[in-house]
Amino acid sequence: MKKSIAIDMDNVIVDIEGHYIHWYEKSFGIRLDKSALIGKPEGSAFPKPEAIREFLCTPGFFKEAPTMPGAVEAVRQLAEDFEVFIVSAAMEFPQSLSEKYEWLQEHLPFISWKSIVFCGSKQVIDTDFMIDDHVKNLKHFKNQGLLFTACHNVSITGYTRVNNWEEATEYLYAAVQ
Template sequence: MLSQKKQRILDELSYEELFDAILCLEREQYVNAPIDVRRAIYQAWMDRDDIVGFLDYEVLNNIEYKLGIENKHWETSKDRLFVDMDGTLAEFKPCRTIETLYEKGYFSKLAPLENVVAAVQTHVEEQNFDVYILSAYLADSPYALQEKEEWLEEHLPEIDTKHWIFCPCGEDKSLYIPGGVSKRDYLLDDYTHNLLRWEKAGGKGIKLMNGINGKKGIWQGARVYAEREPETLAVDIKKTMNQDKLKLQRDGQGLRR
């Protein structure tokens, strides 16, 4: 517990002063402050009801590493990339009737989009960020979920099964993310509807252009192209994520001035 004098001083700090304290950019004395002071600063900052509170997510990593305060909102210090399957990792196969989707073997036999699969494998190996599978499945199909799992075991065994997330078709993918979606969560998907929902939840969308989508021009955000060589595609994905991170940092610095 803080003394009444320290607590009174803390209560009188503005949101911006608390923000600076958290970032340790201008008030380096906070770095060496006792743990109770640092925790109190953090709690006061999180409790402050302010219009720029959306910056909370941006500075969580700074809090964890620079102030030594355990942050319960994050399971990882890395950005997370969630990757769709149908039309993104696997080729979209047109079918004449919806009954075709319920046939045994439909999902397990989908051809992989080799360049995309290889690009994702590169990021799993380099561990630049945590890679997850996020795919919708036909909940009333006796084969769909099992066949999607078999497909991943064959084509992307590098991704741990703990990083597989499946949700029923038609549902909002963002609702199935452990801990919720944050500004450090990216979705690589070929379907604009999924991307718009994702961004509404607070994440960032990256549209995969697979040669048959993107004709309506609705999506105005980041995009990458499936026909590019794996190395180039992997760089494009990483560059998109890094550019967005730099933009967030610049926006945060602008608000602090």
């Protein structure tokens, strides 16, 4: 029987931090370097932090977001050997539901609609592994959680950390050997 993995979208397979930077520059003419975000809560490094929340409520924001480097290839590879679920706590921004689904259909068409979980809380997820960038989603997870590095979580310790998709796939394959 295949082991199962829950994979978060934002800051794991979707480059939301880079997308914030792009939209901020497009909206205000100010380009922040990604290094300015390191160690700060999401959005707080921007001169107008409230704009980030507005982006999250703007039609088109989620649909236009780029993939994380190596994410598509890694998820495709993992889907051959694991039962892969894409799990996103998307209920806070309800307009994101259709956009995230469309994004998945465009970038990860090999993931069945049956393997997509949009929820409010990830506490109900019961896979063998979970890859997420937020500790709030990992701290209640009963099995092996992997903290995917994002600017906002660089100082967090106490979790198994993966910095990129190469490290994530290496860890997962080693864990099932």
